[in-house]
Amino acid sequence: MTNKDIQNLIDKYLAGETSPAEEKKLALDLQQRQDLPEDWQAVRMMLGELTLGEAEYDAFMAQRKAKPSALIIALRIISSVAAIWLVGLFFYQQTSASEPTIQSNEVPHYYTSQLSTGSTLKHVYTSRQTKHQLISYTQLRKMIYENK
């Protein structure tokens, strides 16, 4: 506040027209200044410790609310990373699901050629093929991973 603003507020205070919030603001501002004129010193005394203490308390609490704590910042970072990861996972699943389904009787040679003899993957793949079940390679991989 400028000196003029303070003087206006003091005049308003002496006229009994200030609100409690304005009185707190005035108390806080007068507290911050040194070498006050006599009139202002008298007003500072009148506003008293209670108004000043309350003004400091309220200002401190307002400052604390405006500045988020370290815990809140950490939670925000964690939730942002989790959200990005979930979005990534969603797109990954979409891509996997859109892989063409291979009919068991139309299995390209390169699918089976890379499977080693006696491997679980080959065994399951072959047994599905004999049952004439439609299955994609991705689904098969997933089933083995889930141990079904």
Next chain:
Amino acid sequence: MTRSEFEHIAAQLRQRVLKVGLDFFSNKEDAEDAAQETMMQLWRYCEHIDAERNIEALAVRVAKNCCVSMYRKSSQRDGSFVTALDDVTKEPSLCDNSPQAQLEAKDTQLMLTEAIALLKPRERELFEMRQIEGLSADEVAMKTGIPKPSITAMVSAARKKVFTELKRRMKQ
């Protein structure tokens, strides 16, 4: 208010001031200390409080003061002169707890008490409701049943009297 009247409402008041401390310190131990200090101050002052007055509002204001004061003291004890509160007030030297500062504060309080004592009873009551309980003119009007313009005029007269008296004493 007598001490026994105060004792009747002490438990309820303590809960209220403890909440103020918990909001400020965010830990129960410091909040308990602040509540204890607040209750002690109110206990010392209770015989000067009118039983009709809003003691809860006064208790909250005293509790806020105690919190700020405790916070300053602990910061100074830890050797950290730049505290979050000093960011708010920007002037740590004016809030020190040195013996000289305490003496000055005591003198100031005495001067103010003597100046207020010169007011007429009604003026004094309204002055204290605005100054000590921190009530707005509307709240004072509601409590007393006096129209707001009259409250404003009486509070203004009281403040001007105290202001003049304080200036006179400061010149001496």
